Amino acid sequence: MNIEVEIKIEIENFEEIRRRVAKRGKLIKSINQIDEYYIPCQRDFFAAKPHPTEWLRIRTNPDKTIFEYDISVNKDAAGRQEYAKEYETGITNPIEFKKILKFLDFKKVVEVNKERQYWDCGNIEVALDRVKNLGDFIEAEAKGDFQTTAEARTVCVKFLEDLGFANIDHSEILTGYPVLYLERNEK
Numbered sequence: 001m002n003i004e005v006e007i008k009i010e011i012e013n014f015e016e017i018r019r020r021v022a023k024r025g026k027l028i029k030s031i032n033q034i035d036e037y038y039i040p041c042q043r044d045f046f047a048a049k050p051h052p053t054e055w056l057r058i059r060t061n062p063d064k065t066i067f068e069y070d071i072s073v074n075k076d077a078a079g080r081q082e083y084a085k086e087y088e089t090g091i092t093n094p095i096e097f098k099k100i101l102k103f104l105d106f107k108k109v110v111e112v113n114k115e116r117q118y119w120d121c122g123n124i125e126v127a128l129d130r131v132k133n134l135g136d137f138i139e140a141e142a143k144g145d146f147q148t149t150a151e152a153r154t155v156c157v158k159f160l161e162d163l164g165f166a167n168i169d170h171s172e173i174l175t176g177y178p179v180l181y182l183e184r185n186e187k
Contacts, residue, residue: 004084008173009138010171014130017136020163026120027119028119031061032113033113033116035058036058038058040104041107058097065094067089070084112132112134113131124140126138126140127141134185138160140160142155
């Protein structure tokens, strides 16, 4: 299990933000990433209001496919979570795995297709995302040893402020890409 503390913000000028990030870190890789989100027949994670607290996803990267379950911990009424617990395992045969999910009455709710750049910025991992039919985003995720999740969040906020973002608490995107996609594209 991994514990994840991250902040996501929608951005308007992708290339300008990319230049700022490049001054603070190094590009690790650029990939196309496809996330398929599923729900079991007996429990609709997307029905949780105002925001889902659980995700079940198949993430397809160029070099591997991962099955992942995430759950938000201490999510408040506004949708801000303290952190997320992640459980994941590799899938060696994605086609057969998806057939198994279908036989077990798992339903694919949404697919999110993105071009993602991973940047190493010391104790922050940055993902710059261009999400198809959604927009451009930056995610700052705390990496390393922090005493508390609050300390990890503070480091993420400081990093984003140093990049030129202001009012992080007001500009932070509190939902995941699948919810944003559904809200913006299913109307």
